[in-house]
Amino acid sequence: MSKSHRRPPLSPEAAQIVRALQAGRPSRRSMLTGAGALGMGAFLAACSTSAPGATGSATGGAAGTGTAPAGKPSPAVDTSDTDKVVNWANWTLYLDFDDKSKTYPTLEAFQKKTGIKATYTEDIEDNDSYYGKVQAQLKAGQDIGKDIIVLTDYMAARVIRQGLVQPLVESVMPNKTRILPNLAEVSYDQGRKQSLTWQSGYAGLAWNKAKVPGGLKNVSDLWNPDLKGRVEVLSEWRDTLGLIMMEQGKRIDGKFADADFENALAVLEKQLNDGQIRQVKGNSYKEDLISEDALAVIGWSGDIFQLVAENGDKWDFAIPEAGGTLWSDNMLIPVGSPHAKNASTLMNYYYDPKVAAEVAAYVNYICPVQGAQAEMEKIDAELAKSKLIFPTETDLAKVQVFYSLDPETETKYTEQFQKVLGN
Amino acid sequence: MAIASVAHTGPAAPPPAPAGRSRSLTPYLLLLPGIAWLTIFFVVPIVTLFGTSLQVPAEGGETGVFVQAFRFANYVDAVTEYWAQFSRSFVYAGIATVLALAIGYPLAYMIAFKAGKLRNLLLVLVVAPFFASFILRTIAWRQILADEGFVVSSLKWLHVIPQTATVTASAVAVVAGITYNFLPFMTLPLYASLERIDPRLLEAGSDLYGNGFTVFRKVTFPLSLPGVVAGTLLTFIPAAGDYVNAALLGRQPGTAMIGNVVESRFFRIVDYPTAASLSFVLMAAILVLVFLYIRKAGTEELV
Missing domain, CATH: 3.40.190.10 (Periplasmic binding protein-like II)
Structure with a gap:
């Protein structure tokens, strides 16, 4: 479409009026140029003052506050006695x-x-x-x-x-x-x-009892073709990959090799790319269990019990035989x-x-x-017997606490996990 | 004043003399609050963001600690790593904008010309979704379109979609979600420019033997172009940076948009420099696209 079609044709008189109106005030273009110049000035001023301030500061958010990265902040004065x-x-x-x-x-x-x-x-x-x-x-x-x-x-x-x-x-x-x-x-x-x-709590397997009548015993049961696209796992990668690693016979409560982590990640990647796993989620996997978009998940013990309490006895939870995380x-x-x-x-x-x-x-x-x-x-009295509130020795023997990673390894693993998620 | 004088002096009159000095300062004084606001809430953050985008991790590798450097390679790394998510964002946003235009235009046209007494009610209905948080509405869609929900079950029962199909957790759902969420931003500017059209111009079109379609093509649509330009910009720009729809309605790993990557880099990996460079590249890319678009569409209509 050519330019002339785009605009309504104006009569010569109307065109005159428009032109006069535009002459009577700065045109929008010159206004924008002016604003641009002023904006640029401010930009440069800000550059020269705040860029050095940002140097050495830990993050963008803290820029200008002058905190040194090495120095740790000191605790505030306690006013508890007067300010209850x-x-x-x-x-x-x-x-x-x-x-x-x-x-x-x-x-x-x-x-x-x-x-x-x-x-x-x-x-x-x-x-x-x-x-x-x-x-x-x-x-x-x-x-x-x-x-x-x-x-x-x-x-x-x-x-x-x-x-x-x-x-x-x-x-x-x-x-x-x-x-x-x-x-x-x-x-x-x-x-x-x-x-x-x-x-505290466990990460383990949870499933819809009506749709998965046999229940789940191991993480690999999630990869059953019948559950394709109806499986969800946790976005807390220590839980999801921790469970997969234990299934692969590795321990997660002490230092392990990068290759162990990567082998578990490869399983996750394959199941994601095959469409077996529907989504990787935080807390919101609970809604998908309710809507039945998800029939089997890696989830948290207490969540499943609250779901049962609020929405009926439709789900069950188990620590995988190969072990769960605590x-x-x-x-x-x-x-x-x-x-x-x-x-x-x-x-x-x-x-x-x-x-x-x-x-x-x-x-x-x-x-x-x-x-x-x-x-x-x-x-x-029933709850006093609950193994999920008061764990038994057998259950505690089955679960492991993910060991404390050093910051560099933590960043590296998180990055690898996020990349598998497409981020 | 100016109008009257022009009308009297006729078409050949020269433009009035420029106003005095004090008057020429007025626009700048009026701009002052805006400029102050932009400086504090846009320029300063953007400079900080730019600074962050060039930082490098501190020695010792402590999480979230970075030192200022001028590592422009951060940008190269970010783009080579994430060009797929960038292109996906623009493709999704582009499709959503076209869809929103296709849905919003007839809607705005109907409200502007055919709604009669219902006009205000319909306008309220267009705006009504804003009364609820858009995250909640997106979550609601996930429940409405759940695999075992009424809608999908019915469609499966009617064999409209395959028995194994899922509606949510797909690229289609992400694009549909973006379209839905930004539809009012498309509809309202379209309505505003359609509603302003002088009906006499349409009559004149008919008088000159234009049939309905010709009048629409030669009169209505050209006159509504400011609305189209404004609507597409208001839809495309936020849509390209959106991450909520991909997070809630998407499926890893195939639907991640650049907003999701920024979120992941910033919050999960705690890699502020990459998150900042990605944000900067996104801003620059949108700026270039919008610039090209406005060059093509013309700014004069953007009143």
């Missing part, structure tokens, strides 16, 4: 919730007992994105408005290593000694000085928090066996507190 509040960021469906009153019963009781006002938010969608969101502020030593955050082992290890959290105030934590023996010592935090387990989520106090003592008081409260049992009865993950099983008897 604690702000807690946690994952979804991770604290007992009363649908009727829309409150968290154990948290209400905590406020009554201690007079500390607690604010609870389900802010953490996954480890990586939460780290991405808060790390720049934490590296600058700023308060992120949270006094407790909850992160999985490897991310807890990272924030402790980088000095982004502060020590617990152990003087107000007599219950801390009640932690399960196998959780008391972790490689990333000797003596649990900066972290305390919130809940992970923990840990409570930590961000370095900028001025309420470390209040936060520690709250952690101590949740290590009271009675309170821990109440939480476990709702979340159905492994309860990290000794003595909670006896308290659970009083709440729900």
